[in-house]
């Protein structure tokens with residue numbers, strides 16, 4: 331059983347909270363604060379209980395060294411606004427600034443440490459290297475709360491090793507995520523449809539392997555489309571093609587039952603990824619040379635929406651197109667709307683997918699659950715063991 335934060339005393343204690351604050355930034359401005367909001371229930375509860383709160387998180391992939399473009403400073407400022415209270419920011423992660431800020435905390439105070447991934451040890455594959463960083467992090471605190479659901483599939487120092495060193499518990503976000511996503515791993519209501527899209531194709535493509543065993547149908551969009559088109563011998567133009575996944579796509583098409591994997595039949599293409607580029611709809615098996623697929627086409631959107639209407643359970647990860655640019659948002663909008671119209675239990679997972687539904691003006695309440703995790707939610711519903719959850723089970 332996972333301990334929860336109700337299970338241990340926090341008053342006056344220094345509590346290290348691993349949060350998921352990996353939000354999209356737009357020139358130093360927080361473009362979507364969904365993940366910051368999702369971390370509020372735990373932080374407000376710890377504040378109310380008089381904990382001295384030390385928030386640690388990562389932002390983007392700075393490559394193991396300080397890089398001002400990935401500073402958590404703007405995130406700390408937004409968190410202060412949402413908490414309606416002062417939030418300190420430490421300009422390093424475990425160095426003198428962090429130690430001084432932690433020493434100055436009074437009960438109910440919050441400090442956000444600088445980006446964990448400014449230190450290569452956070453994500454190191456070497457247990458000893460990660461362990462040394464975890465020693466420094468855990469040295470700042472008396473207790474550890476794991477609430478960064480979006481990172482629990484990673485065996486990282488702040489997610490895994492710190493939990494081995496401090497009395498630990500799951501925060502409210504992790505608890506809520508596990509409760510909702512568990513409905514997609516046991517006694518699933520059928521038909522169960524999975525929609526997969528987005529751009530992190532190499533990271534996520536392996537999910538087809540287990541999902542073919544669990545889902546009745548898998549609807550494919552976004553850049554997930556292109557390895558399949560290539561596997562079928564169709565041209566992909568200048569589309570974002572994960573060439574390393576074409577063999578896997580061939581194997582999945584062989585393994586799938588007829589119609590179990592549904593690919594786009596039409597696509598919106600343009601010569602470049604720009605809102606101003608001339609764009610048009612083409613058959614998916616005939617992407618012209620020099621053009622890239624940037625959204626599913628209207629015929630595909632209608633077919634996918636109709637399929638979703640008949641589902642009892644839906645999991646969606648990854649936008650159907652480059653929704654950030656208006657000409658390529660229609661496919662994502664169609665899928666999102668169809669999910670809110672049916673009676674199915676619907677789960678949306680993924681940082682950008684969650685951001686997409688908010689950017690399109692859809693209410694999160696219209697979905698069964700909006701997960702903050704992309705890779706994490708996907709691995710959870712695949713039935714994999716997630717290191718950051720497994721370590722919480724251990725005492």
Ligand code: ADP
Nearest residue numbers: 528529530552553623651652680681682683704
């Ligand atoms: P999530 O964060 O929800 O897990 P990803 O990070 O995998 O999703 O992918 C999100 C990104 O995918 C979005 O920024 C979107 O612009 C991009 N995307 C969707 N379709 C395409 C496409 N056809 N070509 C390139 N990028 C795409």
Ligand code: MG
Nearest residue numbers: 530681682704
């Ligand atoms: Mg993403």
